[in-house]
Amino acid sequence: MLKILKSNFSPFMVQMYHFSSGIIVNKQLTKKMKHMILYKTNSNLYSLIQNCSFADTSSPIIADINYEKLKELINQNEVLIIDVRTKEELAATGVLPNSSNIPLDELSTAFELTPEIFLEKYYIPKPDKDQKIVFSCAKGIRSLKACHYVTDLGYKNVFNYTEGWFGWESHK
Template sequence: MASYEEVKDIPNHPTKYLFDVRNKNELEETGVLPASINIPLPELEKAFNLPDDDFKKTYGRAKPSIDAEMIFSCKAGGRAARAANLIKTLGFINAKAYAGSWTEWEQKQGK
């Protein structure tokens, strides 16, 4: 599991990825995690099966390598855990969930 401190430090680590798997309307209601890439959970498998060029065009960042460090976040941690497990089944080896997700982030940011 990823910690709040790890997620907060993501902008300082350009080789790490933070994916927010909430739906777009949830992001509009709450805000976004800094340096996160939004791929709603229902679209995740399709996104990670895109060719590298298409992934970059769609999400504005190079597709993660098989061993890239990835953290998944959602609202309260459930979808993040499912996303990390799904990505592992696709062969990616360094995926983990941010258990606290947006709920913890918002509390610790004092908003």
């Protein structure tokens, strides 16, 4: 997982080395390594705009999807939708069609479960690493956290429904 860096400087280049324990940043540039370009956002954070691979592997990309794309995936019945809101939120507002609930605070332990226990607890088969998974929440913030978590586990087809439940309801 890439970490967002803070700095008071204008846009700059840094070198990033990937190790199994994470990414280490080195501001002293050499010609031997590929560089990553960061840019300044409104909140003085720098975000990655050029993606380079490390050790010939690249991280899975989290795709943001909107209402129309989610409806298309639901109609094609080719995606697992996981709502990461709490059970209390679901009871108060409602649920997305064909979605399953795994609250965000349970997600880390849920994806560590064996397939048998996962099925027993959540009533859906544990997804394989190539299955399309859409994460949703109220507004798309917690679902993005869920996306990052599962991509770190090696899941490759991960989507964040950025509009969340409130966006879904606004289209009704």
